[in-house]
Amino acid sequence: MRYIISFLLASTALPALAQVPRVVTDLPAVHAITAQVMGDLGKPDLLLDKGGNAHNFQLRPSQARALSQADLVIWIGPKMTPWLDRALVGVTVGGEKLELLAAEGTFRRDFGDMAAHDHANEAEDTDHAAKTEHAHAEESHAEDAGNTHAGLDPHAWLDPANAQYWAGLIAVELSQLDPENAATYAANAAATQARIATMDAEISAILAPVHDKPFVVFHDAYGYFADHYDLTVAGSISLGDATSPGAARLRELSDTVAAGGALCLFPEGQHDPALVTQMANGSKARIGAALDPSGSLIPPGPDAYDSLMRALASTIAACLKG
Numbered sequence: 001m002r003y004i005i006s007f008l009l010a011s012t013a014l015p016a017l018a019q020v021p022r023v024v025t026d027l028p029a030v031h032a033i034t035a036q037v038m039g040d041l042g043k044p045d046l047l048l049d050k051g052g053n054a055h056n057f058q059l060r061p062s063q064a065r066a067l068s069q070a071d072l073v074i075w076i077g078p079k080m081t082p083w084l085d086r087a088l089v090g091v092t093v094g095g096e097k098l099e100l101l102a103a104e105g106t107f108r109r110d111f112g113d114m115a116a117h118d119h120a121n122e123a124e125d126t127d128h129a130a131k132t133e134h135a136h137a138e139e140s141h142a143e144d145a146g147n148t149h150a151g152l153d154p155h156a157w158l159d160p161a162n163a164q165y166w167a168g169l170i171a172v173e174l175s176q177l178d179p180e181n182a183a184t185y186a187a188n189a190a191a192t193q194a195r196i197a198t199m200d201a202e203i204s205a206i207l208a209p210v211h212d213k214p215f216v217v218f219h220d221a222y223g224y225f226a227d228h229y230d231l232t233v234a235g236s237i238s239l240g241d242a243t244s245p246g247a248a249r250l251r252e253l254s255d256t257v258a259a260g261g262a263l264c265l266f267p268e269g270q271h272d273p274a275l276v277t278q279m280a281n282g283s284k285a286r287i288g289a290a291l292d293p294s295g296s297l298i299p300p301g302p303d304a305y306d307s308l309m310r311a312l313a314s315t316i317a318a319c320l321k322g
């Protein structure tokens, strides 16, 4: 990391700001990682409001203004937050943009089998491609987000290895804008990565005893989490963008649950639990506490990433153990 930063300092001629950059972030997890990397130097803004739907959010005028005045916008990408993609097209953003999902080195996966059935036009041979593809260098915007990456799962912060990688990436980006504080950003990023490693080990221990117990989630957001912790997701009621589920999808999943194919069903705080309750009726499956994969119900700040990951782990483990 130190080497990368000194290399950047020596080789780039970006105009340095006289002060710490004004940073705007999209979601609580990205905000938390950025806040840790900035440390005492400054506080990033968070766009998603408490309880907001991460996929479908309406910016307030003050937030659009903050966006237009930002020195750096850090976000997952258009596949996750089409509302921010539209805003970035509509607002004149003079600052830099860091799209984490598109960064070389970010681990990307495609939606699993259940989602793949709903994207019938997708090439079938995407599993291997998703794991090895590091290209994706082009600036992706609305016009290509819907098609080229229809199978790409954007919930990438739920893999802690991505969060660790992004901490380093954010430090490099901040250092380019603010070279005077490069050493602080690098040290903060290293501390962030160490903290995530500790959390990851503890979560692994919590989830290991339930890793083979199948469960159903409300929306198809947990692929990265399930892959990383070797969990068994039997299906999701709604798609990866949390849109309303189709009748065929509901019927198929209800049959699975009725046949004993899931021990627990998990609702989400931002969505009506009625579908979950309906599906559990007449089966032996339990209804777990609500999951919050975007962390939108957690107080925002540097601790929010840790909190949201631990909450997912403990909620899933509590029901599956029961």
Ligand SMILES: [Zn+2]
Pocket: 054, 055, 155, 219, 220, 221, 240, 241, 242
């Ligand atoms: Zn989602």
